[in-house]
Amino acid sequence: MMTQTVETRLRNAGYRVTKQRTAVYQYLLSTDAHPTAETIHLSVRHRLPNISLATIYKAVDSLVDVGLVNRIQRGASSARYDAAVKDHAHCRCIGCDGVWDAPHDAMPQGTPKAFEVVHVNVEFVGYCADCRRQKLRLAPLNATIKYSSLP
Structure with a gap:
C-alpha cells in the first residue's frame, strides 16, 4: 500500500x-x-x-x-x-539497451554558486559485461587472416 x-x-x-x-x-x-x-x-x-x-x-x-x-x-x-x-547517474549498454544506476556527485566542481540544480541527468554509455563478451566472440581481438586462402 x-x-x-x-x-x-x-x-x-x-x-x-x-x-x-x-x-x-x-x-x-x-x-x-x-x-x-x-x-x-x-x-x-x-x-x-x-x-x-x-x-x-x-x-x-x-x-x-x-x-x-x-x-x-x-x-x-x-x-x-x-x-x-535521488540524483544519480545511469550506465546504458549500447548492445542490449539495459540501464543501471551508478553513484554520481550531483554538484561538479565549477558549478556557478548562484546556479540551482533541480535535476541531474548523467549517462555513461558503453557495453555491459554480457554484451562485451558477446561482442568479443563475434569479432575476436586476436583474429588472424589466412593469406594462403586468398586468391
Whole structure:
C-alpha cells in the first residue's frame, strides 16, 4: 500500500489516488530495471488486465510531475522510468539497451554558486559485461587472416 506521503503528494498536485497509479508506482518501486512504459504495461496487466498503455503513460506522467518517479528521456520518443528519485547517474549498454544506476556527485566542481540544480541527468554509455563478451566472440581481438586462402 502507498504511504500517506505519496497519497498526499498526488492529492496536493490535483491527482486522484487510483488503483492504476498505485499499481504503476508499486511496480516501479519493485524493480531496478528502468522499464519503458510498454514494459510497465506488460507487468501491471497481470494485476489489472484491462489497463491500457495510454493509462500507463498518464500514470507515469503524474508520478513524474509530483517527483515520485524520474523520466530518463532517450531521444524524442523513447523514455524509461525510475522510482529512485535521488540524483544519480545511469550506465546504458549500447548492445542490449539495459540501464543501471551508478553513484554520481550531483554538484561538479565549477558549478556557478548562484546556479540551482533541480535535476541531474548523467549517462555513461558503453557495453555491459554480457554484451562485451558477446561482442568479443563475434569479432575476436586476436583474429588472424589466412593469406594462403586468398586468391
